[in-house]
Amino acid sequence: MAALEELRKQLDEIDDQMAKLYEKRMEVCSKVGEYKIQSGRKVFDRTREKNKLLDVASKVSGEFNKKGIQELYQQLMSMSRKLQYQQLVEAGALGKLPFIQVDSLEKESARVVFQGVEGAYGQAAMQAYFGENVNSFHVRTFRDAMEAIEEGAADYAVLPIENSSAGAVNEMYDLLDEFENYIVAETIIPITNTLSGLPGADISDIQRVYSKAEALMQTSRFLDEQAHWQQISVVNTAVAAKKILEDQDKTQAAVCSAYAAKVYGLSVLVDEINNEPNNSTRFIVVTNQKIFLKEADKISICFELPHESGSLYRILSHFIYNDLSMTKIESRPIEGRNWEYRFFVDFEGNMAEPAVKNAIRGLREEARNLKILGNY
Template sequence: MLDLGEIRKNIDGIDRQLVSLFEERMRLTSQVAEYKIETGKKVLDPERERQKLEAIKALVEKEENKHPIADLFSQIMANSRKGQYMLLEKMGQTLREPYEAVDEIKKEGAKVVYQGVAGAYAYAAMLDYFGEDVDNFNVPTWKDAMEAVKEGKADYAVLPIENSTTGSITAVYDLLQEYNNYIVAESYVKIEHVLMGLPGTDLSKVTTVYSHAQGLTQCESFLESHKEWQQISQPNTAVAAKKIFEDKDSSHVAIASKEAAKLYGLEVLKTNIADEANNTTRFVIVSKTRTFIKNAKKTSIVFECVNEPGSLYNLLSHIIYNGLNMTKIESRPIEGSQWEFRFFVDFEGNINDQRVMNALRGIEEESRSIRLLGNY
């Protein structure tokens, strides 16, 4: 029996041969890419790859090695395709749609829409990004906000997309898919929930608490100590505060921001009631114009893939292959297709970066569909 050192020496020798053969294979696939460019043929030929993998597995003697060799050659062919996509982009055959590159998002004279009423966290996010003097109006729902942008009634909409405590706001992700609007910026707002009521409210006599559904969830521990209170959700936290002000019922309280309490003349009854002290919501600024700032650092896309083993991994591998850092992935069911999903992905990078262009090209070529949601 060979000792371990001798075995490793033999493996090293085989690895050198594999590397040499791999480089020769990649050289040949570059020639294939040049041929496809000249003839207009697509890079991915699924039937050809299927036949190739079956032929390779037929060369394997041991049955237990058939799956590993198929996996190995799947990755080799995937890397070959990625090289071909890079070549296509370098030769100017990009699939990217045109867009306007600007130094900064135009805020002066902009009209902005948000969901809810004054005092809502979306209202705070809007003021944080656009300033105190921004021309704005509010609508009842997130869909109404997207419609206002689509119809040109507003230049921008401010929408919450995820919270550090309760996670993604899936309804907004669905709207990003439904509407042909673009994310052009983002804003982070620290959520500091307080309990509020009419001046002089006696907590021992409270029967009902109002807030947004997420506001109630984010204060779950506090509300556990008041199980006798009926919890009623509202379109947003500021609407809950406004309801307390309008109903004039001292047995009702709301969970919202200090700003909302001040705006509606309510008394702050309890502070620091959120489960997480560092509770933060990320808001996106949405426009109907395909405008991205030149120094954008984040890319957001949505794509659909076939429901086959490895299909999602293969698409995400284009991001990994190009050295890009994926920061977010969210799945949402596709309407009318049981157990099929679309995927929302955020990754670091500017649309003018060659690596980003290569990754988007690869995903576009190999997915059912892809849409760029924004570069910001």
């Protein structure tokens, strides 16, 4: 035991020296930050950091120590950058962040678009946020809705982004990256799916079931029990209900809301067929204006990273260092680049807050193609 205590004492002495050297290193890094502010130089010098890692690895022996000291210096340099980003923000050198803070959205005079037809869950979400008397119109696809607000035909679009049981609506993530439209609000509504058919139809008559792909997933347990039923995807649950009415075929049914069934004169054959009883969908409110509400408390961003070990870990450290809580992360393949991905992150915060400014400054310099999708 005496030998162990002696070894621990040696470690404590070394750690004391390292702590003092760390403070000294950060003092020098602060001076480097001041120089970069005055000269307008970028904080992140990828080539210098790569060379530094090679240099420190050459000064130790053994593969374990080489990897270990490189990991240590990656953290040291990361902390140095974060200090310098903070200095830049304090000096007012945030860079372009052209989002305008507003007190409220113009709901009463707004023209709003939703995807689908009358009776769609998108319509329900729109009315939940803007009110039942909202001036609205509907389009066939998510892309049509994004184009409508980009072109100014509508002020806002209300579109689904995530379901509590089926997960992310992948197409929406791709469209948010593609279009210069921004999230300004969100609303969550409960989703209660039914199996609905023509009046007089019986569940034993059914051979084909139509609905949106996500709704078919949300009700898969019930549908899969009927092995002979053909499941066919359409663009919207209300579109499915409308098709049943138009086709007048008792062998067809729709997975849709009770409201959509009522709108199109269908009978509810089986109510509440969700896999999960507490199913809900998060809808986003999107506009072509770079604005955010004063009380906004969530930020959505997307970015790309170099395909190298630890790149995502290092980027996520900006949220940790600035005490920002990350609430969601998704990845989507980048078109035309096999096995490369774009990351979508939601985190808590408001763009007027210093911690958020610090994090965004670091993300801008270290990630590729950072885009702020909205603060809401």
